[in-house]
Amino acid sequence: MEQVRRGKTFIISGPSGVGKGTVLKELFKTRDMYYSVSATTRAPRDGEVDGVHYHFMDAEEFRTMIAEDALLEHAEYAGNYYGTPKRYVDEAMDSGRDVILEIELQGARQVHAKRPETVRIFIGPPSWEELERRLVSRGTDTPEKIAQRLQRARIELESADEYDYLIINDTVEKAAAELDAILCAEHCRVDDRLDQILGK
C-alpha cells in the first residue's frame, strides 16, 4: 500500500480589503485543500453553521483547549476568544491534504513559534492607494471603520518581512497562479522528498 504523503500548512495573511478571499476562491477551483475553521466563543449570527463558519463553544471549553495546548494560536477580541484547533489541521494533513490558515500577524507568529515548518505567505496590495480604493468600494464600512482598517493595514504591511513569501494582488489570476506555484514548490523541498530517491 502506498503511503499517503502528508499535507503541509500554509499561513495566509494580508490587510483587510487586499482580496485574500477572492484569491483563495480562485485557488480552490483547482486545489482540494482544507480551509481551517476557527473556534470561537462568540454567539453564532443568523445563518452561521457550527463547524462550517466557526466551531462554536463556550468560554470554559475554550479555556480547556488552551490548557491542553489544543490550539495552534488564539486571541481575545471584543470579549470573545478566537483560535485555530490543532485537531482538524492535523487530520487534514494526515490524510494528505494541504491546509490554509487565513490568520493575522499575531496568530501567524504563534503558529510559526509552535511549528516552524509552516509556510507563511503575505498578500499585499499593489499600492496603498489601491488598498484604500478597495476598502471604500466594498461599501460595507463606515469612514471611521475604513480609517481603522487602514491604520491596522499599515502595521501589517510593515511586518510583511516576517513572512516567507509576498504576493502582490494586482490581478486575482496572477496572484492565485503565484500562490499555486508556491504550494507546488514547497512540495518539491528536498526535506519532503528525500525518501522518494533511491527507494529509501
Place this chain on the structure above:
Amino acid sequence: MEQVRRGKTFIISGPSGVGKGTVLKELFKTRDMYYSVSATTRAPRDGEVDGVHYHFMDAEEFRTMIAEDALLEHAEYAGNYYGTPKRYVDEAMDSGRDVILEIELQGARQVHAKRPETVRIFIGPPSWEELERRLVSRGTDTPEKIAQRLQRARIELESADEYDYLIINDTVEKAAAELDAILCAEHCRVDDRLDQILGK
C-alpha cells in the same frame, strides 16, 4: 523609468541520464533564461562554436580567470579546465534574466559557497532501475561507461540533500512544471519583493 528586476541564478544538478536536458528544453519553451555557457581549455570538437557550446580559451587565460576570481566554480577533468565565468551570469541577471547553471555536485558546492542566495535544484530519477534503463537505452555508451556513470550517479544521489529542491523526473511535463513553479515561487520570496510594498 521602471527599475529592471534582477534575475536569479538556479543550479540544476542530477545524474547522467536523468533527463536534465529534456526537462530544461521543455522549460525554455515558455521561459526566456540564460543557460550558462562554460569556459574550457579543451580543444573544440567538430561543429562546436566558441561562445555557444563553450567559451574556448588556453590554460593561461583560464588560470588568469582563477587568479582574478572571475569564475563561479571550476574543476580540472582529464587534463582540461572547465568553469563558469561570472561575467555572463552577472550580465544576464543585471538585465533581468534568470540564469540556469547546469553543473555537478562539486561545482554546485563552490557556487553556493560564493553565492548562498543561489537556488539549488536536484533532478532525480523515479527509481534506480529507471536510471539504468535510461542510460542503457540512450545507446551511446559502452557497458563500462554505463557502469562508471551509475557509480557516479550513486554518489550524486546520496548528496541530493545538499540541495534546496528535489524534482523527480517521472514525466518531462510534470518535472518541467515543477521546475517552473520553483522559479516562480523563488521570485515571490519576501526578500526580493519588500520594495514593492508601501511604495518603498
